[in-house]
Structure formats: C-alpha cells, structure tokens
Amino acid sequence: MTPQTIPPAFVLVRPQMGENIGAAARAMLNFGLDRMRVVDPRDGWPSPQAVALASGAGRVLDGAQLYPNVQGAVADCDYVYATTARGRELTKPILTPEAAMRDARARVAAGQRVAVLFGPERAGLENDDITRANAIITVPVNPEFPSLNLAQCVLLLGYEWRRQTAPAPDLIHHMARTTWANGAEVEALGDHFEQRLTDAGFFYPPEKVAGMKEGLRNMWTRLNLTQAEVQTLHGMLRQIAYKLRGQDRSD
Amino acid sequence: MTPQTIPPAFVLVRPQMGENIGAAARAMLNFGLDRMRVVDPRDGWPSPQAVALASGAGRVLDGAQLYPNVQGAVADCDYVYATTARGRELTKPILTPEAAMRDARARVAAGQRVAVLFGPERAGLENDDITRANAIITVPVNPEFPSLNLAQCVLLLGYEWRRQTAPAPDLIHHMARTTWANGAEVEALGDHFEQRLTDAGFFYPPEKVAGMKEGLRNMWTRLNLTQAEVQTLHGMLRQIAYKLRGQDRSD
Numbered sequence: 001m002t003p004q005t006i007p008p009a010f011v012l013v014r015p016q017m018g019e020n021i022g023a024a025a026r027a028m029l030n031f032g033l034d035r036m037r038v039v040d041p042r043d044g045w046p047s048p049q050a051v052a053l054a055s056g057a058g059r060v061l062d063g064a065q066l067y068p069n070v071q072g073a074v075a076d077c078d079y080v081y082a083t084t085a086r087g088r089e090l091t092k093p094i095l096t097p098e099a100a101m102r103d104a105r106a107r108v109a110a111g112q113r114v115a116v117l118f119g120p121e122r123a124g125l126e127n128d129d130i131t132r133a134n135a136i137i138t139v140p141v142n143p144e145f146p147s148l149n150l151a152q153c154v155l156l157l158g159y160e161w162r163r164q165t166a167p168a169p170d171l172i173h174h175m176a177r178t179t180w181a182n183g184a185e186v187e188a189l190g191d192h193f194e195q196r197l198t199d200a201g202f203f204y205p206p207e208k209v210a211g212m213k214e215g216l217r218n219m220w221t222r223l224n225l226t227q228a229e230v231q232t233l234h235g236m237l238r239q240i241a242y243k244l245r246g247q248d249r250s251d
Numbered sequence: 252m253t254p255q256t257i258p259p260a261f262v263l264v265r266p267q268m269g270e271n272i273g274a275a276a277r278a279m280l281n282f283g284l285d286r287m288r289v290v291d292p293r294d295g296w297p298s299p300q301a302v303a304l305a306s307g308a309g310r311v312l313d314g315a316q317l318y319p320n321v322q323g324a325v326a327d328c329d330y331v332y333a334t335t336a337r338g339r340e341l342t343k344p345i346l347t348p349e350a351a352m353r354d355a356r357a358r359v360a361a362g363q364r365v366a367v368l369f370g371p372e373r374a375g376l377e378n379d380d381i382t383r384a385n386a387i388i389t390v391p392v393n394p395e396f397p398s399l400n401l402a403q404c405v406l407l408l409g410y411e412w413r414r415q416t417a418p419a420p421d422l423i424h425h426m427a428r429t430t431w432a433n434g435a436e437v438e439a440l441g442d443h444f445e446q447r448l449t450d451a452g453f454f455y456p457p458e459k460v461a462g463m464k465e466g467l468r469n470m471w472t473r474l475n476l477t478q479a480e481v482q483t484l485h486g487m488l489r490q491i492a493y494k495l496r497g498q499d500r501s502d
Contacts, residue, residue: 027403032393056396091429091477098414099421139410140419142283145307152278155403156410159390163349168391170350178342226342 005108008161009035009115010154011073013129016042016121018049023151024118025050025060031158032166036064037073037115070117070129078112079104082125082133083153085146094136101160103135116157121150179227189230190220196237256359259412260286260366261405262324264380267293267372269300274402275369276301276311282409283417287315288324288366321368321380329363330355333376333384334404336397345387352411354386367408372401430478440481441471447488 010028015021015038025036038045045066054061067073074080081100082092095103104114117133119125130136139148139156148156181189194213203209225233261279266272266289276287289296296317305312318324325331332351333343346354355365368384370376381387390399390407399407432440445464454460476484 026396026398029396030392030399030403032396056398091480093422096419096421102421140413140417141281142413145277145280145283147277147307148281152281152403152406155406159407159410162391162393166391168347170347170353171344229342 004111006113007033007035007108008104009037009073009077009113010157011037011039011070011115011117012041012150013039013070013073013117013125014042014120015118015150018043018047018051019053020121020150021047021050022053022055022057022061024154025054025057025064027151027155028158029057029060030155031162033158033161034060034063036060037067038064039067039070039073041066042120070132074115074117074132076113077115079107079114079135080117080133081114081135081137082117082130083119083137083139083157084130085124085148086138092130092133092136094138097137097139097157097160098164100135100137101157101164104161105164118150118153181225181227181230185227185230186220186225189225189233190217192234192237193220196241255362257364258284258286258359259355260288260324260328260364261408262288262290262321262366262368263292263401264290264321264324264368264376265293265371266369266401269294269298269302270304271372271401272298272301273304273306273308273312275405276305276308276315278402278406279409280308280311281406282413284409284412285311285314287311288318289315290318290321290324292317293371321383325366325368325383327364328366330358330365330386331368331384332365332386332388333368333381334370334388334390334408335381336375336399337389343381343384343387345389348388348390348408348411349415351386351388352408352415355412356415369401369404432476432478432481436478436481437471437476440476440484441468443485443488444471447492 010024010033012021012024015024018041021038021041028034028036041047043049046061050061051058065073081095081104100116104116107114116137117125117129119129137157139153141148193216197203197216203212223229261275261284263272263275266275269292272289272292279285279287292298294300297312301312302309316324332346332355351367355367358365367388368376368380370380388408390404392399444467448454448467454463474480
C-alpha cells in the first residue's frame with residue numbers, strides 16, 4: 001500500500017515585505033507547490049501587499065497557515081530543512097538544494113511530512129530557528145556575490161523539488177505534427193542534388209569527386225531533416241534548375 | 252592543449268523595464284556569469300533604472316554590449332539557445348535548462364562560443380528571434396501556472412550553468428573545527444550511561460535487559476555524535492548523578 005504523500009511545506013519565517021510573500025507564493029506555484037506557512041510576518045496577516053503581488057497565485061496565500069513561531073510551524077513535521085546563505089557554526093549537515101530535495105522526495109514518498117524554512121529578507125534565519133531544523137540547505141552561489149532574495153531562494157528550491165519529483169526528459173518532445181524524413185527520402189534528396197550538381201559541373205577535379213560526394217551524403221543525414229524540409233530542398237533545386245533552363249533558352 | 256573557454260553570453264532581447272535588466276544582472280552574477288548582451292532595450296541604453304537595481308552587480312552592466320538586433324548579438328556565437336515559455340511550431344529541439352547547460356558546458360569546454368536568448372517581459376521571443384537559435388530551452392514549470400519573469404528565468408539558467416560547471420558536493424562540508432567522536436569515545440559514553448542506568452535500576456525486567464542495552468548502544472552510534480556532544484552527555488550524566496547523591500544526603 002502506498003502511503004499518503006504530502007508535498008513539502010515552505011515556511012516563511014518573519015518575512016518583512018508583503019510583496020516578497022506574494023512573490024514567494026508565485027514562485028511556489030510555478031513549480032506546483034501550494035503548502036505555505038507564515039511565521040510572525042512583520043506587517044501582520046493577511047497582507048494586502050502579498051495578495052496584490054501574488055495575482056494568479058492568490059490561492060497559495062488563501063491556504064497559507066499562520067504561526068506565532070517556528071516551533072509551532074514545524075510541530076507536525078518529521079524532517080525540517082533550514083535555508084541559509086552561508087554555513088553556520090551549528091553542527092548540522094549542509095546540503096545543496098539538489099541533494100536536499102532528493103532527500104525530501106524520498107522522505108515524502110515514505111509518508112513523512114517535511115518543511116523548508118526561509119528566513120527574513122535582511123538577516124536570514126537566526127540560529128535559534130536553525131536549531132529546530134534537521135539539516136541546512138545552502139545554494140552554491142558565487143561567493144563574491146551571494147545575494148539571493150527570498151522569492152529567488154523559494155524559486156530555486158521549488159525548481160529542485162519539481163526536478164526531483166517530476167523529471168522532464170532532457171529533450172522535451174514537441175514536434176507532434178512533424179514527420180521526420182526516413183532513410184529513403186534522405187537518399188533520394190542526395191540523389192537529386194548529386195544529379196543536378198553533376199549536370200552543373202560542380203564535381204571537379206575528378207580525383208576529388210568521391211570525397212565531395214561522400215561529404216554531401218554525410219551532411220544530408222547529419223542535418224536530421226524533416227519530411228517538409230526535404231520537400232522544400234527538392235523544390236528549391238527544381239526551381240533553380242527551371243530558371244536556369246529559362247535563362248539558357250533566353251540566351 | 253586546453254582551448255580558451257568563454258562562459259555563455261546571456262542576451263536580453265528587447266527588454267522593457269530597466270529594473271528587470273538590473274535584476275537579471277544580479278541573477279547572472281549570483282552564479283558567476285558576467286557576459287551580458289542587450290538587444291534594442293525599449294527605454295534606451297545605458298539605463299539608470301538598471302544601474303539602480305543592479306547595485307552590487309553594476310559591473311555586469313558596465314561590461315554589457317548593446318546590439319540593434321539578435322543577428323548582431325549572436326554573430327560571433329557557435330551555438331545559440333532561445334528560452335521560451337512554451338513549445339513553438341518551429342522545428343527545433345526543446346531542452347530542459349539542465350540538458351541545455353550540460354550541452355553548453357561541453358561546447359564551451361571544446362572552445363565554442365555559446366549564447367542564451369531571453370525575450371521581452373510580456374511577449375517573450377518572437378519566432379523571428381528563435382530562427383536565429385540552434386535549440387530552444389523551456390523551463391518545466393507547472394502548466395497551470397507557468398509565469399516566470401525575466402530575472403527568474405535568468406536565475407534558473409545561471410543556477411543550472413553553475414550546477415553543471417562547478418558542481419558542489421551533495422553534502423557541503425563545513426564543520427572544519429568539529430571533531431567527530433571516534434568509536435572508542437562512543438563506546439565509553441555507552442558504558443557510562445549503562446553503568447549509571449544500571450545503578451538507577453533502569454534495566455528491568457531481566458528478560459528484556461539485553462535488548463534494552465542493545466537498543467541504547469545502537470542509538471549512540473546512529474546519532475553520529477561530535478566529540479563535544481559526547482563530552483556534554485558525559486557532563487549531563489555526571490551532574491545528574493551528583494545532584495541525586497546530594498538529595499540522598501539531604502534526605
């Protein structure tokens with residue numbers, strides 16, 4: 001029996017600007033997350049600024065739960081990650097977003113409830129908050145310019161959650177209505193070009209002809225053409241030949 | 252001989268708001284990228300709004316190159332990726348950010364120059380821009396809420412570039428000044444607890460003693476304690492025993 005799985009809760013700890021809460025809600029929903037918790041927001045709750053900026057992601061705010069402190073916000077959680085901009089003196093494992101969300105995926109699949117803490121905009125999480133977490137997440141940014149705002153940090157964790165749990169194929173197939181040219185069609189195209197170019201005296205000097213023809217054959221397959229592109233190339237060649245014949249006649 | 256490697260250029264195509272150009276500069280520098288190109292920005296160039304928002308990343312703007320069109324911006328590039336929010340009718344491979352930046356890493360390592368195109372805020376890239384690219388990148392967002400702004404898209408591509416080119420270990424080691432307890436220290440801690448708990452009559456009933464002791468021994472190793480934590484636990488136990496003796500005396 002598969003246990004019930006509950007996606008991670010993202011916990012905004014003492015956020016300052018309502019706008020950033022709204023932007024965080026959008027960033028969460030971009031990657032299919034909607035379990036927001038808010039701890040002691042500076043400007044009260046609900047936040048009109050958050051609602052204004054969330055626009056299409058308003059339902060994340062509607063469903064958000066408010067807590068007076070971190071302990072309350074993670075009371076029902078089996079495993080908690082705390083995001084920090086830099087390592088702390090606390091003895092906690094520090095994970096990349098990738099490793100943390102892979103770990104979270106495994107825990108969630110096993111029926112655990114997990115949460116990710118995000119600190120206030122300026123100072124980040126306090127050590128007292130971090131002692132409530134089981135592990136730390138640090139985004140490996142450029143050490144000379146490590147500034148990430150709240151919504152950006154939420155965005156990157158949401159991206160990693162989705163990447164770990166709903167991996168897209170590297171090559172996203174899209175060309176549903178496209179038909180690729182098959183081997184015979186590519187061969188016929190090669191024949192057509194070879195014939196016309198022979199007529200035009202393209203293959204010269206004789207000792208290089210074999211290599212030139214081989215190079216062209218190789219190009220046609222390497223291009224990985226669609227059936228439509230093969231037809232276009234046939235058409236181009238026919239039209240040029242037709243015009244040339246016209247010019248020959250007009251001479 | 253290693254060829255000279257040039258990191259990807261990020262090309263902002265017809266950006267509208269200077270603020271978004273500034274935010275994009277920050278997002279790039281977060282992940283160590285500083286080769287920005289700007290095509291026909293709506294409000295002219297240089298942009299005071301961009302400079303204001305870039306703050307610490309102003310040098311990315313200082314070094315940015317201005318072009319009248321996409322053709323010019325990618326004229327020196329060997330391979331170009333175009334970011335789009337959704338698949339287009341154009342016959343191009345569509346890659347995830349991960350696959351694209353892995354591909355870019357290989358191309359850059361081989362000495363190629365690559366660029367990533369980012370469209371204007373509202374409409375995104377036009378098909379005419381995309382025909383100048385070799386491949387398309389689409390971030391696999393929640394299809395019911397696919398909104399990503401310009402700086403967020405830049406951030407995610409920068410993140411993937413850094414993840415592919417400067418992979419951090421899953422577990423970022425940090426506890427440089429921490430000494431882990433070794434087997435003998437953990438064993439001595441277990442002995443100490445076992446002795447005190449035996450004195451306190453904790454191990455009962457007799458037929459369960461072996462299992463109780465085994466469970467405790469297992470816990471001490473599972474906790475993966477530091478030397479400092481082992482000392483703290485010894486100290487706690489000694490202090491409690493001392494207090495208990497004191498109470499015994501005061502009775």
